[in-house]
Amino acid sequence: MFTTEKCYQDDYSSGDVVQRYNSATLDGIVQMITQLICEHGELEGKDLECLLDVACGDGEKTRLLSRHFKRAIGLDASAEQIAQAVRRTNSAHVEFRCSTAEKLPLADHRVDVITSIFGLHYFDVKAFIPECRRVLKEDGIAIFYAHRPSKIIASDNDALPVIDADVAAMNEKLCNRARELSHPGVNLSDLHWSQFQEIDYKHKERIETTMIVETTLGGWGNHFLSIPGNKRLCINPTDNPVTELLQSVKRKWLKEDVDSNTIKIKMVNRAAIIKLRK
Structure with missing residues (x-):
């Protein structure tokens, strides 16, 4: 039986997948949420x-956000990621626990802010949102973030300015494969729009924005393949949309004969933020 928790374990539990994904984007995301x-x-x-911080991975985003709080708690369903988070953290006010999102291990009305970066599409929203309502203080908020690459903008003077068609074709191919695999509830192609519609909360809003990250063409490919789930969709090396792009x-x-890691680009991510308040 396939479950969203099993899919989360498949995508996140191996090695440094979270660290590789965080490296290109995390500072900008944390700045937005802050x-x-x-x-x-x-x-x-x-x-x-x-x-x-729910679905905290290796704890890096929890540590960055913790600067603004007296206490920070990171939760993740992967015991391996929690172990990494504990090893990498040297702060008395930050702690980590292995837990699913659908049963938060906290008492009622104890939390000022709940965050989840790239986690909401793995959760059972109908079970998770009541738990958020339970543990949040009366004036507390919850913020959920996701993004997808939408453009590559050239930084080199002799490069084309935008490669929209190539990125659009690759995204369409990956989205079609995701639908074919039919992993229940695990869909990031709509940037949490379906989860937003499912959320039953008094005050909710969904904000769409963009984030620009400077990297190289090779770095962009590695970044995209490190997005949880994408490596599973690109399992056939002779039919890999990222390689084709x-x-x-x-x-x-x-x-064509130049190393991709020497071509400087800017990566434009289309992002969505869901904000809940009581």
Whole structure:
């Protein structure tokens, strides 16, 4: 029987997958979330007691966000990721626990802010959201983030400015494969739109934005393949949409024989943030 928890374990439990994915994007994501927390009027000027980061992975985003809280708790369903998080953390006010999202191991009304970065599509939303409501304080908020690559913008002067068609074709191919695999509930192609519609909460909003990351063409390919789930969709080396994209872009830039890691680009991610407040 396939479950979203099993899919999460398959995608996240192996080695340094979370660390590789975090490396290109995490600072920008944390900055966005921090700004949303600071702009939440009911929390403005208050000492924030407790952060709960669900699907925390190796704990890096929990550690970055913890600077604004007296206490931070990271939860993850993968025991291996929690073990890595504990090994990499040297802070008395940050702790990690192995737990699913559908049964949060906290008492009622103890949390100021709940975050989850690339986690919501793995959760049983109908079980998770009532748990959020239970553990959040009356003025608390929950913030869920996801993004997908949408464009490559050239940084090199002699490169084409935008390769939209190639990225669109690759995304379509991957989305079709995801539908064919039919992993129940595990879908990031709509940037949590389906989960947002399913959420029953008094005050909810979904914000779409973009994030630009400077990297190389080779770095972009590695980044995309490290996105949980994408490596599973690209299992056939002779039919790999990411490899096809890299080759196509190199041909268009007349640099087919050049190492992809030497072609500087900017990666444009289309992002969505869901914000809940009581």
